Amino acid sequence: MQRYSDEIIEEVRQTNDIVDIISQYVHLKRSGRNFFGLCPFHNEKSPSFSVSPDRQIFHCFGCGVGGNVFTFLTKIEGISFIEAVQTLAERSNIQLPTLNSSGDEAKELLKSKVYKVNEYAANYYHKNLYKPESKIAQEYVKKRKLTSETLESFKIGFSGKFDELYKELKNQGFEEKEILESGLVNKNDKGQYIDRYRNRLMFPICDVRGKVIAFGGRVLDDSKPKYINSPENVVYSKGRHLFRIKCCQKRGYQANTYCRRIYGCNISSSKRNYKCSSTTWNSINTRTRLVT
Numbered sequence: 001m002q003r004y005s006d007e008i009i010e011e012v013r014q015t016n017d018i019v020d021i022i023s024q025y026v027h028l029k030r031s032g033r034n035f036f037g038l039c040p041f042h043n044e045k046s047p048s049f050s051v052s053p054d055r056q057i058f059h060c061f062g063c064g065v066g067g068n069v070f071t072f073l074t075k076i077e078g079i080s081f082i083e084a085v086q087t088l089a090e091r092s093n094i095q096l097p098t099l100n101s102s103g104d105e106a107k108e109l110l111k112s113k114v115y116k117v118n119e120y121a122a123n124y125y126h127k128n129l130y131k132p133e134s135k136i137a138q139e140y141v142k143k144r145k146l147t148s149e150t151l152e153s154f155k156i157g158f159s160g161k162f163d164e165l166y167k168e169l170k171n172q173g174f175e176e177k178e179i180l181e182s183g184l185v186n187k188n189d190k191g192q193y194i195d196r197y198r199n200r201l202m203f204p205i206c207d208v209r210g211k212v213i214a215f216g217g218r219v220l221d222d223s224k225p226k227y228i229n230s231p232e233n234v235v236y237s238k239g240r241h242l243f244r245i246k247c248c249q250k251r252g253y254q255a256n257t258y259c260r261r262i263y264g265c266n267i268s269s270s271k272r273n274y275k276c277s278s279t280t281w282n283s284i285n286t287r288t289r290l291v292t
């Protein structure tokens with residue numbers, strides 16, 4: 001497996017102060033030489049999570065988790081080591097050499113295509129919200145007092161009927177493989193393609209790099225299920241990811257607009273500078289509970 005040289009990894013590490021990075025997720029307070037806060041990896045009421053600026057490491061006395069800035073990012077974002085290096089290099093404007101992918105080439109290609117499908121779908125749903133035939137969704141967001149600013153910054157959308165998204169994706173030249181892998185469209189026993197999300201208010205879920213990795217869809221009436229979410233696929237893993245719904249507007253890594261309560265009726269609270277740290281949403285159930 002290809003990897004970056006130790007020198008460049010070290011350069012990336014040194015140009016990303018661990019206190020700066022962790023502060024984006026955890027409210028840290030200085031105490032002596034170190035900083036303390038509530039551990040984002042286990043539930044606690046008094047801070048046992050410490051960060052050492054001198055040693056550039058973190059350690060939790062409660063659950064034992066610890067490591068450097070890369071360790072922190074891989075754990076909190078559910079990304080690989082290489083992705084953590086890339087994310088931090090981008091943040092500090094370090095140009096990384098291109099890695100030649102090995103046996104995973106096909107998987108990487110599929111991944112990049114699924115990201116494109118997701119990105120396209122997020123824009124499609126968002127535009128759809130403003131169409132005349134989406135009156136029901138427009139009325140819903142109005143009733144929920146979601147401003148156009150909120151709708152824009154979270155790129156909230158509305159999914160169409162039966163196979164509208166599928167047809168649109170095909171028209172755009174996407175292939176069946178990436179369309180089905182995205183989980184946005186299902187193929188039934190009769191060989192018909194059906195959009196997974198129909199007549200739902202749509203919330204794109206992004207990773208730390210701002211890439212759309214999944215969607216949540218909420219019904220506008222009393223039908224069940226109230227929420228559905230993307231299935232796991234090459235770009236999205238429920239168990240592994242620590243979810244944050246991120247403002248999908250490209251605001252860069254420093255964006256502090258992550259908001260766990262965007263999803264549903266509590267979204268309006270995000271407008272009031274609702275700043276939240278990263279949220280552990282390991283299952284749909286947890287997430288649904290947060291927003292019901």
Ligand SMILES: [Zn+2]
Pocket residue numbers: 039040041042049060061062063064065
């Ligand atoms: Zn802990």
